[in-house]
Structure formats: C-alpha cells, structure tokens
Amino acid sequence: xxxxxxxxxxxxxxxxxxxxxxAARRAEILSHVEACAECRDEIELxxxxxxxxxxxxxxxxxxxxxxxxxxxxxxxxxxxxGRAVWTDWRIAAAITLLVAGGSSxxxxxxxxxxxxxxxxxxxxxxxxxxxxxxxxxxxxxxxxPAPAAPSEPTPRALVAxxxxxxxxxxxxxxxxxxxxxxxxxxxxxxxxATPVTDPEPVSLHVRENTSGAPEGA
Amino acid sequence: xxxxxxxxxxxxxxxxxxDAELIARWKAGDERAATALVERHAAALARFAVASGERSDVxxxxxxxxxxxxxxxxxxxxxxxxxxxxFTIERRLLLDRRRAExxxxxxxxxxxxxxxxxYDALDSVLADETQRRVRAAVERLSxxxxxxxxxxxxxxxxxxxxxxxxxxxxxxxxxxxHNAMRxxxxxxxx
Numbered sequence: 001x002x003x004x005x006x007x008x009x010x011x012x013x014x015x016x017x018x019x020x021x022x023a024a025r026r027a028e029i030l031s032h033v034e035a036c037a038e039c040r041d042e043i044e045l046x047x048x049x050x051x052x053x054x055x056x057x058x059x060x061x062x063x064x065x066x067x068x069x070x071x072x073x074x075x076x077x078x079x080x081x082g083r084a085v086w087t088d089w090r091i092a093a094a095i096t097l098l099v100a101g102g103s104s105x106x107x108x109x110x111x112x113x114x115x116x117x118x119x120x121x122x123x124x125x126x127x128x129x130x131x132x133x134x135x136x137x138x139x140x141x142x143x144x145p146a147p148a149a150p151s152e153p154t155p156r157a158l159v160a161x162x163x164x165x166x167x168x169x170x171x172x173x174x175x176x177x178x179x180x181x182x183x184x185x186x187x188x189x190x191x192x193a194t195p196v197t198d199p200e201p202v203s204l205h206v207r208e209n210t211s212g213a214p215e216g217a
Numbered sequence: 218x219x220x221x222x223x224x225x226x227x228x229x230x231x232x233x234x235x236d237a238e239l240i241a242r243w244k245a246g247d248e249r250a251a252t253a254l255v256e257r258h259a260a261a262l263a264r265f266a267v268a269s270g271e272r273s274d275v276x277x278x279x280x281x282x283x284x285x286x287x288x289x290x291x292x293x294x295x296x297x298x299x300x301x302x303x304f305t306i307e308r309r310l311l312l313d314r315r316r317a318e319x320x321x322x323x324x325x326x327x328x329x330x331x332x333x334x335x336y337d338a339l340d341s342v343l344a345d346e347t348q349r350r351v352r353a354a355v356e357r358l359s360x361x362x363x364x365x366x367x368x369x370x371x372x373x374x375x376x377x378x379x380x381x382x383x384x385x386x387x388x389x390x391x392x393x394x395h396n397a398m399r400x401x402x403x404x405x406x407x
Contacts (some may be wrong), residue, residue: 001235001405001406002400003399003402011391012225014369014370014373015225015373015375017370017373018372018373020229020373021225022225025225042398045351045401045405046370048253048345048347048348048351049351049355049366049368049370049371049401050371051345051348052345052348052349052351052352052355053267053268053367053370053371054262054264054371055345055348056267056268056274056352057260057263057264057266057267057275058263058267058275059260059263059281060259060260060262060263060275061250061276062255062259062275064280065255065259065276065279065280065283066251066252066255068280068283069251069255069282069283069284069287070284070287070288071244072244072245072246072247072248072250072251145234163244197374217394
C-alpha cells in the first residue's frame with residue numbers, strides 16, 4: 001500500500017472520513033480521490049480502523065457515570081472581597097478602642113486617689129507666685145475652694161507640698177501672731193492680684209546689619 | 218492559516234458551542250445538562266481507553282474522568298474544546314493506572330494465560346478479517362503513536378487538538394500520525 005504524493009490531500013483524509021471539511025474543500029479532495037488509487041486505499045483503511053475502534057469498545061453505562069457526578073452548585077455572584085476586608089478592619093479597630101477605653105475607666109475607678117491626682121494635674125494650671133517662680137501645685141491649692149465631695153481623700157500631691165513648707169500649712173495657722181497673719185493676708189492679696197497669665201518676658205537680640213545688604217537676600 | 222488545516226474544522230465550532238451551552242446550563246444548576254454531556258462524550262472516552270490498552274473497568278475509567286472533570290468544571294476556561302480536555306484528564310488517569318499496575322506486577326508474577334484469553338475474546342468480537350488485521354497492526358505501535366493514531370482516526374481530532382490532549386507539539390503529533398500510518402500499512406502488506 002503506497003502513499004499518495006500529495007501530502008496536503010493525504011493529511012486531510014481523516015477529516016474527509018469524519019465529514020469535517022467545508023463544502024469547497026470537500027469537493028476539491030473528492031475530485032482528487034476519484035483519480036487517486038492510493039488515497040482510495042487509505043480511505044478504506046481509515047474506515048476499517050474506525051470501525052475496528054468502535055467495534056472493540058464496550059458500551060458505556062451513562063447512568064452509572066452520571067450517578068457519580070457532583071451536583072451543580074451555582075456560585076453566588078456579587079461578593080466584593082475588598083469591601084469585606086475593609087469592613088473587617090474597621091470592626092477590629094472599633095473593638096480595640098472599646099477594650100482599651102473600658103480598661104482605662106476600670107483602672108481609674110478602682111483607684112480613686114490616682115483618679116483625683118490625675119484630675120488635679122490636668123486641671124491645675126501653673127500659677128505664678130509673687131516671687132516670680134511658677135508653682136503648679138502647692139500654693140495654688142490655697143487659693144482654690146475645697147473639693148466639693150468631702151469624702152474624697154486629700155490628694156497626695158497637696159499633702160506633700162505642704163509638708164515641704166513652701167506654703168503655710170493649715171495646722172500651723174493657730175501659732176501665728178496678729179502681725180504675721182496680717183502679713184500673710186497681704187501676701188495672699190498680692191497673689192490674687194497677680195494675673196496668672198502673665199506673658200513671659202521676651203528679650204530681643206538685634207544684630208546690626210553692617211554689610212549693607214538688604215534683609216532676606 | 219496552516220495549509221493542512223485549510224477547509225477543516227467544519228462542525229467542530231458547532232460541537233464546541235453545544236458543549237459550552239451545556240456547561241453553562243450545568244453551572245446554573247441544570248442537572249440534565251450533565252447527562253447530555255456524558256452522552257455526547259462517553260463513547261469517545263471509552264474508545265480512547267480501549268485503544269490505549271485498557272482492557273477492563275472501562276466504565277470506571279470513564280466515570281472517574283467525568284467526575285474529575287465536573288469537579289473542576291468551574292475552572293474550565295474553554296481554551297481547548299471540552300472533548301480535548303476530557304481526553305487530557307483520561308490520559309492522566311490511564312498513566313496513573315499503569316503506574317499502579319506496574320507496581321502490582323512487580324510484586325506478583327505476570328499471568329500470561331490471562332493476557333492470551335483477553336486477546337482471543339477481543340478477536341471474536343471483530344468479525345471482519347480486515348478489522349482484526351488492523352487491530353493487530355495498531356497493537357504493534359508505540360504507546361504515543363497509538364494514542365495519536367486513535368485520536369486522529371477514531372475521533373477525527375486535528376493535530377492541534379491531539380497535541381493538547383497528548384501534551385506534545387502540533388508538528389510532533391503530525392509526525393507520530395504519519396509514522397503510525399506507515400507502520401500499519403507495512404504490517405497489512407506483509
């Protein structure tokens with residue numbers, strides 16, 4: 001059995017057998033086959049081989065195959081993963097802030113002394129004394145009214161300041177003479193008259209421009 | 218356009234379109250589409266299995282092929298035809314089976330009588346003398362030549378489709394086919 005010399009035609013003989021050529025190409029090849037004994041022999045061989053493949057193959061039980069197939073599960077559409085991630089982060093951040101804030105409040109409520117000290121520290125502005133020194137705690141306490149809640153303990157900062165003697169302690173007032181009391185009141189009057197928001201003295205150092213160049217050049 | 222493929226492909230586009238529509242229906246939840254797909258391709262898969270030397274459990278192999286295909290059907294992009302994709306899956310399963318079979322045979326003696334019995338039983342199925350001789354000729358081909366020859370002759374696949382299914386190039390598929398055809402002709406001429 002010889003091969004046809006027209007390799008292009010011979011290459012498409014399987015397509016001819018399976019009827020997979022368009023009409024024009026099919027007509028072209030058929031006209032060649034009519035005059036070509038080698039191509040006719042090869043077509044007979046292809047048909048015999050195809051019949052052999054079909055004859056030797058057992059019939060497949062379609063139901064047996066289909067019964068084992070997975071069920072079709074339509075996939076949900078429209079889930080935007082990017083937005084979900086951002087939402088997750090926002091929720092996590094909110095939970096973190098709530099936990100941190102709640103813990104702080106719990107700690108402060110458990111220790112009232114610390115809470116009071118912190119409150120005093122935050123609320124007390126630095127007070128300038130008559131001698132020009134600034135005092136942020138001790139002496140200013142005398143000028144403020146007593147705390148509204150009598151049950152609250154005395155802040156440790158105030159006690160410590162009094163003990164250092166920077167001001168006049170309440171336990172020593174009864175030992176003072178009339179003159180000393182008058183002097184003390186005068187000092188207090190001076191303290192109240194002194195504005196607490198005096199601007200800091202500013203010293204300007206002006207350098208002389210000896211080069212004659214314009215400023216900013 | 219390749220000269221050899223000139224005018225070829227008629228009917229393939231419509232086949233691929235039908236498969237694509239059935240796949241879309243199955244993805245949408247239509248179970249009958251799965252049955253239609255199996256009916257369209259089961260016989261071809263069985264032919265390829267038998268021609269590749271699979272003697273027993275052809276139903277099981279075809280079933281495994283479809284199960285694996287449907288399990289990953291959501292990822293099927295349609296770069297190749299559905300049938301070509303099925304052949305690719307079945308070929309991998311066949312190779313896995315052969316490796317397992319080889320390991321088993323390494324542990325036990327080869328039963329020569331069983332092979333002869335299978336050969337005779339198959340011959341009785343083929344009543345036609347020409348078919349018997351063609352089958353004997355195909356049996357002598359190398360595994361790759363047999364795969365390419367089967368897909369080209371029994372299924373009418375193009376060289377491009379064969380290359381995708383077998384995992385080779387289009388040119389190599391053409392060479393394998395023509396070498397196989399020459400060997401078959403030489404055997405029949407003896």
